[in-house]
Amino acid sequence: DQQVKQNSPSLSVQEGRISILNCDYTNSMFDYFLWYKKYPAEGPTFLISISSIKDKNEDGRFTVFLNKSAKHLSLHIVPSQPGDSAVYFCAASVTGGKLIFGQGTTLQVKP
Amino acid sequence: EAGVAQSPRYKIIEKRQSVAFWCNPISGHATLYWYQQILGQGPKLLIQFQNNGVVDDSQLPKDRFSAERLKGVDSTLKIQPAKLEDSAVYLCASSQQGYNQPQHFGDGTRLSIL
Numbered sequence: 001d002q003q004v005k006q007n008s009p010s011l012s013v014q015e016g017r018i019s020i021l022n023c024d025y026t027n028s029m030f031d032y033f034l035w036y037k038k039y040p041a042e043g044p045t046f047l048i049s050i051s052s053i054k055d056k057n058e059d060g061r062f063t064v065f066l067n068k069s070a071k072h073l074s075l076h077i078v079p080s081q082p083g084d085s086a087v088y089f090c091a092a093s094v095t096g097g098k099l100i101f102g103q104g105t106t107l108q109v110k111p
Numbered sequence: 112e113a114g115v116a117q118s119p120r121y122k123i124i125e126k127r128q129s130v131a132f133w134c135n136p137i138s139g140h141a142t143l144y145w146y147q148q149i150l151g152q153g154p155k156l157l158i159q160f161q162n163n164g165v166v167d168d169s170q171l172p173k174d175r176f177s178a179e180r181l182k183g184v185d186s187t188l189k190i191q192p193a194k195l196e197d198s199a200v201y202l203c204a205s206s207q208q209g210y211n212q213p214q215h216f217g218d219g220t221r222l223s224i225l
Contacts, residue, residue: 004153032210032211034213036216041218042218043115043202043204043216043217043218043219044154044202044216045216046213046214046215049211049213051211089153089154091153093211095210095211096210098156098159098167099156099214101153101154101155102153103151103152103153104151104152104153
């Protein structure tokens with residue numbers, strides 16, 4: 001039972017353009033969502049989070065959008081840079097509960 | 112601040128052998144987590160500690176996996192005996208006490224079972 005799904009295993013984007021990574025979830029009780037970035041041979045690094053009381057959170061080039069009715073969140077990276085090339089995981093939890101991770105999306109930003 | 116420290120970085124053992132991983136969380140972080148990440152999947156929580164008490168170990172295969180967090184700081188995760196399907200990266204993470212605190216991960220231990 002995959003409660004958090006990232007249906008695109010990979011995404012390729014040109015440097016300077018927008019990267020949009022998508023994530024769907026099935027549990028309507030989830031109220032806290034995060035995105036992590038992972039480079040090879042390193043642990044995941046926290047990127048940005050959003051609470052279910054918001055529909056948008058912005059931090060520099062990174063913006064997360066939450067659509068509760070569609071049970072969908074997305075991460076926008078603008079502008080994309082080659083250093084953004086990594087695996088991106090979305091994760092969700094019910095407050096006080098454990099994080100459930102998606103399978104990850106590999107982003108490649110081409111110079 | 113120093114990040115989450117894990118050792119060893121790599122470990123190769125034969126099936127039925129035992130192995131142990133060590134984790135030192137970020138100073139002051141009360142909550143510590145152990146995750147298993149199988150290739151091509153996201154991390155899956157094995158066990159969560161709050162100080163030195165277990166909060167959630169519902170997905171820990173207790174017949175072969177054990178974990179402890181003595182004195183509420185460092186933690187060890189042990190597998191005995193190992194099976195082929197235990198080949199994975201074992202990640203340790205820590206967070207500050209309280210709801211919805213982001214978890215900070217170490218670089219993990221890559222375990223290969225022959």
